[in-house]
Amino acid sequence: MDLESIPGVGEKTARALAELDDPERALRAGDVAAIAAAPGISQGRAARIARGAIRRDHDDPGGFLATDRAREIYREVLALLEERTVTDYAAQRLETIYPSPTRSRIEEVRAFAAEALEREPDPAVLEALEGLEPLREPGDVRVRERCLATTDAERYSEAREAIPELSVEVVEDAQGLAELARGYSTVIALDESFAGVTVEGDVQVRPDALENPAEVVPERPLAFFARNRDRLGAAVAVHRAADMDAACDLSALENGLSRLAEDGTVAGDDELDRLTTAVDDLDAAASAAESVANDRLREAIREQDVTIEGSDLLSLVERGAGVDSLLSRELADEYAAAVEAARDHLVDALDLDQGESEIARRAFGDEPTFPVERDEDAIGRLREELTAAKERRAGRLKRELAADLADQREGARQLVRDALELDVELAIARFARDFGCTMPEFVPAAEARGTGFAIEGGRSPLLDEPLEAIDPVDYAVSGVALLSGVNSGGKTSTLDLVASVVVLAHMGLPVPAESVRLRRFDDLHYHAKTQGTLDAGAFEATVREFADLAQGGEGSLVLVDELESITEPGASAKIIAGILEALSENGATAVFVSHLAGEIREMAGFDVTVDGIEAVGLVDGELEVNRSPVKDHLARSTPELIVEKLADEARDEAVAANGGAPNDGDPEPVFYDRLLEKFD
Numbered sequence: 001m002d003l004e005s006i007p008g009v010g011e012k013t014a015r016a017l018a019e020l021d022d023p024e025r026a027l028r029a030g031d032v033a034a035i036a037a038a039p040g041i042s043q044g045r046a047a048r049i050a051r052g053a054i055r056r057d058h059d060d061p062g063g064f065l066a067t068d069r070a071r072e073i074y075r076e077v078l079a080l081l082e083e084r085t086v087t088d089y090a091a092q093r094l095e096t097i098y099p100s101p102t103r104s105r106i107e108e109v110r111a112f113a114a115e116a117l118e119r120e121p122d123p124a125v126l127e128a129l130e131g132l133e134p135l136r137e138p139g140d141v142r143v144r145e146r147c148l149a150t151t152d153a154e155r156y157s158e159a160r161e162a163i164p165e166l167s168v169e170v171v172e173d174a175q176g177l178a179e180l181a182r183g184y185s186t187v188i189a190l191d192e193s194f195a196g197v198t199v200e201g202d203v204q205v206r207p208d209a210l211e212n213p214a215e216v217v218p219e220r221p222l223a224f225f226a227r228n229r230d231r232l233g234a235a236v237a238v239h240r241a242a243d244m245d246a247a248c249d250l251s252a253l254e255n256g257l258s259r260l261a262e263d264g265t266v267a268g269d270d271e272l273d274r275l276t277t278a279v280d281d282l283d284a285a286a287s288a289a290e291s292v293a294n295d296r297l298r299e300a301i302r303e304q305d306v307t308i309e310g311s312d313l314l315s316l317v318e319r320g321a322g323v324d325s326l327l328s329r330e331l332a333d334e335y336a337a338a339v340e341a342a343r344d345h346l347v348d349a350l351d352l353d354q355g356e357s358e359i360a361r362r363a364f365g366d367e368p369t370f371p372v373e374r375d376e377d378a379i380g381r382l383r384e385e386l387t388a389a390k391e392r393r394a395g396r397l398k399r400e401l402a403a404d405l406a407d408q409r410e411g412a413r414q415l416v417r418d419a420l421e422l423d424v425e426l427a428i429a430r431f432a433r434d435f436g437c438t439m440p441e442f443v444p445a446a447e448a449r450g451t452g453f454a455i456e457g458g459r460s461p462l463l464d465e466p467l468e469a470i471d472p473v474d475y476a477v478s479g480v481a482l483l484s485g486v487n488s489g490g491k492t493s494t495l496d497l498v499a500s501v502v503v504l505a506h507m508g509l510p511v512p513a514e515s516v517r518l519r520r521f522d523d524l525h526y527h528a529k530t531q532g533t534l535d536a537g538a539f540e541a542t543v544r545e546f547a548d549l550a551q552g553g554e555g556s557l558v559l560v561d562e563l564e565s566i567t568e569p570g571a572s573a574k575i576i577a578g579i580l581e582a583l584s585e586n587g588a589t590a591v592f593v594s595h596l597a598g599e600i601r602e603m604a605g606f607d608v609t610v611d612g613i614e615a616v617g618l619v620d621g622e623l624e625v626n627r628s629p630v631k632d633h634l635a636r637s638t639p640e641l642i643v644e645k646l647a648d649e650a651r652d653e654a655v656a657a658n659g660g661a662p663n664d665g666d667p668e669p670v671f672y673d674r675l676l677e678k679f680d
């Protein structure tokens with residue numbers, strides 16, 4: 001794959017990406033975490049690179065979000081989706097889903113989203129996801145008790161390259177091997193020529209060692225599982241909780257992991273534990289055994305009346321004999337019993353097997369001495385024997401476990417990926433539930449011209465209200481429309497709703513409405529309300545911007561909120577009318593929210609649709625609003641409604657004052673009626 005062909009990826013970034021294990025997979029899967037593992041690539045940049053790769057694969061020209069407000073809407077709906085993820089991975093992965101004008105890309109995400117909507121966001125699954133994280137690569141492994149040996153300089157370099165976990169030593173001959181065997185628990189000779197040589201210690205001749213590194217250093221495959229033990233365990237838990245099809249045998253993986261300690265050693269083997277404890281406790285047990293013998297002997301001596309004939313005493317003294325001889329002569333049985341107790345103690349305390357016991361027993365000789373002392377040579381031999389047995393067993397167990405787990409490695413990787421991906425799917429499922437979403441329907445390309453959007457029962461996800469408090473909105477526009485309406489009637493919220501629906505639909509995701517039908521747009525231009533009148537410079541820049549926009553093509557959706565505030569009302573109406581004419585001629589879809597809809601309609605050189613968000617009345621001084629814009633209807637303004645209300649009230653009062661008869665001459669209702677006429 002030519003990494004530099006990804007938009008935004010230059011030579012340096014391509015080089016960094018090439019260092020990844022499988023850059024193509026990471027890019028294809030939008031695996032932001034894996035991409036960010038490349039040197040010097042931040043999470044944000046990784047998401048941009050992933051989006052670039054997707055754009056390249058789909059021939060997507062990009063630029064769907066054409067204005068700041070459009071980009072803001074995207075970030076806001078994306079944040080709502082990200083809030084619903086459990087893992088950081090899923091949040092980053094969602095960043096690769098962006099609104100695209102390209103059919104194949106939209107279809108791709110729609111297929112994924114359709115599956116996501118089938119998911120059940122079970123609290124047990126969400127809890128299991130808490131412990132999940134992407135896998136880590138194991139750090140460097142060093143094994144100190146094993147080494148490789150060769151006589152050949154070339155093999156030496158090969159070995160260092162192939163098995164960096166072990167030291168590689170150059171030897172001259174079998175003598176050299178023997179020396180190495182004294183320093184290492186195991187020596188692996190790489191040369192065929194050593195076959196058949198016998199040297200003391202664990203020396204194995206394995207000319208094929210470099211081809212089977214996992215057998216020589218089972219620590220290597222085990223390090224992957226040990227480093228990721230908890231993460232793999234979490235992925236297993238997620239699969240179980242969600243009852244998902246698993247990429248590997250969950251019980252076998254769990255079993256393997258349960259035999260592995262976090263430091264890569266084998267756990268849960270009684271014999272290995274016995275040997276490890278025996279090596280660790282050897283010195284302490286030998287001292288305790290000495291004490292056992294000496295205590296017994298001291299006791300025996302204390303209780304013994306030693307009778308010795310004078311001639312014997314004389315001969316003992318003349319021979320310079322010490323108390324040892326006396327012991328052997330007078331307390332032979334007691335001495336033997338004390339030594340036997342010491343030996344038994346050593347064997348029992350260390351839980352030694354028969355062969356080991358034989359060596360251990362030699363630690364206390366038959367020759368009487370007082371105090372009784374261990375024979376350091378025998379203890380040394382016992383230590384060597386136990387250590388070698390321990391290493392042999394640990395090595396064998398590691399090899400067995402590595403062999404058991406080796407086949408699980410790819411499956412285990414997939415297991416974690418699938419579990420992480422589930423989090424992405426669940427976030428989409430939860431978003432869809434929380435905002436009452438459905439999948440939108442795109443009209444076929446042949447029908448796109450002349451079609452805009454039609455939303456039924458839409459609820460803007462950007463409103464700061466609980467779903468139940470939001471009135472569903474129906475709104476459909478094809479071509480160009482002005483949207484009028486009472487203050488605070490929900491005009492801006494309607495534009496936000498349209499923008500959110502269109503952005504989510506082009507992301508390939510479900511939209512917050514009962515049903516939505518729309519065409520595929522090339523870009524979205526959303527201009528938020530300008531705060532206050534612009535000065536001459538800013539006004540000029542804005543008009544320039546709209547000159548560009550007026551060139552906007554047939555596939556554009558243009559949403560503009562109260563553009564009139566940029567300058568004085570009369571001029572605004574003229575400018576807006578001009579923009580609308582151009583957009584209409586180009587075949588764009590547009591909604592312009594304006595309080596000057598009537599004036600603009602009069603200025604426009606075509607019959608522009610004016611829709612209206614109507615107040616149905618005033619209830620306790622509050623406007624009651626029908627949030628769904630009424631098609632082809634210029635909404636009455638709030639002042640008009642208020643004057644109407646005052647007129648009604650004044651008329652009622654005048655009638656009451658006239659004893660219930662109409663009073664057409666009362667000046668107050670007459671004034672209000674005059675005002676009302678002006679609004680017509």
Ligand SMILES: Nc1ncnc2c1ncn2[C@@H]1O[C@H](COP(=O)(O)OP(=O)(O)OP(=O)(O)O)[C@@H](O)[C@H]1O
Pocket residue numbers: 463465469470471472473485486487488489490491492493494627
């Ligand atoms: N569909 C809806 N359901 C419930 N409340 C809504 C809805 N739409 C808008 N509102 C409420 O009305 C308030 C005003 O809405 P919005 O700002 O969209 O009105 P507007 O017509 O653009 O106002 P203005 O004329 O002042 O620009 C919102 O903050 C929200 O609380």
